[in-house]
Amino acid sequence: MLRLYDTQTREVRDFVPLVEGKAGLYVCGLTVQSEPHVGHVRSAVNFDVLQRWLRHEGYDVSFIRNTTDIDDKILAKAEEQGRPWYNLAYDMKRELDRAYASLNVMPPTYEPAATGHVPEMLELITRLIEAGHAYPAEDGSGDVYFDVQSWPAYGELTHQRIDDMEAAGDADPRGKRDPRDFALWKGKKASEPETASWPSPWGRGRPGWHIECSAMAGKYLGSAFDIHGGGVDLRFPHHENEVAQSRAAGQRFASYWMHNAWITTAGEKMSKSLGNSLLIPEVLKRVRGIELRFYLVAAHYRSHVEFSFEALDEAAQGFRRIEGFLERAGEEEAGEVPQAFADAMDDDLGTPAAVAVLFDTVREGNRSGDPAPYAAQVRAMLDVLGLDPADPAWPDAQKTDAGLSDVVDALLSGLLAQRSEARAAKDFATADAIRDQIAAAGIEVEDTPDGPVWSLSQKDA
Structure with a gap:
């Protein structure tokens, strides 16, 4: 059974969906203000693996x-x-779509934009006002705020007390009853474009x-759904x-x-403001997309990753080693995943252990006289x-170097023959x-019953 770490309860829990055989997943996407960097795309890759595993396990996702486009x-x-x-x-x-x-991040079932759902937001804000959990500011700004003191459970997700929280810095505090109240609606400022x-009932x-x-989660997944990431x-x-x-509504x-961890550089979160971001097109000049995805997938989604080109x-x-094995094994349809791999994925998407099973299987296949089952x-x-080189989504996956396997085989054949002769003597x-x-x-080089087998080396594999 799939078990997931729930950030709110701070424990790993059995995944029991609200509707048997179905899974509703909402993930906060990006604010499209600048070009995406490696830190931006980690979340998309991590939750793409989650949706793929859910689908593999038979869920209708x-x-x-x-x-966020405003x-x-x-x-x-x-x-x-x-x-x-x-x-x-x-x-x-x-730019984000290209990244x-x-x-190979699969498209979601639907990708709503904030600007297309203002009516749903206005409806939700109105309900909160009527329930006594929100109020229009009295300073003429046209702002509307959520009243945090009206909701005793405020802080339940992050286990904080209201008195320990800092003021919300999302709007001028003059119209707030409490500095921690946060903006639901922001009145138009004279300096902002009309577009x-x-x-709204409180002005433009x-x-x-x-x-x-x-508003968007409620529209497409209903008032209750399974996973928010x-x-x-x-x-x-x-x-x-x-x-x-x-919940107040x-x-x-x-x-x-579920929350994925940061990718950091020099111990700091990778971000545009720090000036240490690594834009996806620039990184892809160094490695292929499938290799960058492998780098992101190999780390557990809750583990902080200190990025380095090394x-x-x-x-x-390491990924090229896997590709080399598949090239030598020839065309082979996907089979069943090993039980150890499934156990790793069921353990809160344990991709590091799953990747270890992957490499173990490659090694066993290299030693076997019949690599096809492996x-x-x-x-x-x-x-x-999401790393199958045969997936059409990877147009460059097989282009490590045209004919690389055949070229290396030809170059190594003489050396391997000399080595075999020396061993025999x-x-x-x-x-x-x-x-x-x-x-x-x-x-x-690995020595197998059928002779030596080569692969691109990988440290600690």
């Missing part, structure tokens, strides 16, 4: 991943660049960040505010909360992880010297 940062960046905010958001959304495609506002304005996800940096205030406003909301190159080399298992595991010093020469070229 409804997966919603939103896009936001303070979008307006500010668009003004800096001298272009309409919607043009910036559209361009960055296209996802380059990493960035919508009519635009939605606050948090209300967007509550996103980056760990969204736990507070974004997800805390989501759960508060949704009478919705049960999510049964499980680690990325090592992961790429290749079928490898293909099945790669398919679950018990001249182990010469045999070891030849093996060291091959290893220095980044090639690993």
Whole structure:
């Protein structure tokens, strides 16, 4: 049975869906203000693996991943660049789509945009006002705020007391009853373009960040659904505010909360503001998309990853070893995943252990006189992880180097023959010297009952 770590309860729990055989998954997507970097796409890759595993296990998955296309940062960046905010958001959304495609991130069931769901947000805000959990500001700003003191459970997701929380910095505090109250609706400012506002009962304005996800999750998954996911940096205030406003409006909301960890550089979260971001097109000049995905998948989704090109190159080399095995095994349809792989995935998406099973299977296949059954298992595991080189979504997956396997075979055949002759003559010093020469070229040799088998080497594999 699949078990998942629930951020709210802080324990690993059996996954029991609300409707048998179905799984509703909502993941907070990106605010499309700038080009996506490696840190941005980790969440998409991690939750793509989750939806693939759920589907592999027979669940009918409804997966919603939103896009925030109206936001303070979008307006500010668009003004800096001298272009309409919607043009910036559209361009960055296209960049994001290309980044996802380059990493074989499956499209969600639906990908709603915030600007397309303002009526649902207005309806939700009205319900909160009528229930006594929200109020229009009395300062003439047109803002509407959630009253955190009206909801005793506020802080339940992150296990915080209201008195220990900092003030919400999403709007001018002058119109708030409590500095921790957060904006549901932001009245239009004179400096903002008319196109960035919508009519409302409180005057023209635009939605606050948090209300967007509550409205979209409720529209497409209903008042109760199974899993809500996103980056760990969204736990507070974004997800805390989501759960508060949704439940205050009478919705049960999510049964499980899952959060992926950061990718850091020099110990700091990778972000545009820190100037240490690594844009996807730039990284893909160094490695292929399938290799970058392997690097991201090999780490557990709740583990912080300290990014380095050395680690990325090592992961790429390891993946090429898997590809080399599949090339030598020939065309083989995907079979069943090994039980050890399934056990690892059922243990809170334990991808590090699952990848270890993958490499073990490759090694066993290299030693076997009949690699086909092992290749079928490898293909099945790669398919679950979104890493099958035969997947048409990877147009460059087989292009490590045209004919690489045949070229290396031709170059190595003479050396391997000399090594075999030396071993037969018990001249182990010469045999070891030849093996060291091959290893220095980044090639690993395994002696099998059917003769030596080479593969690209990988540290600690």
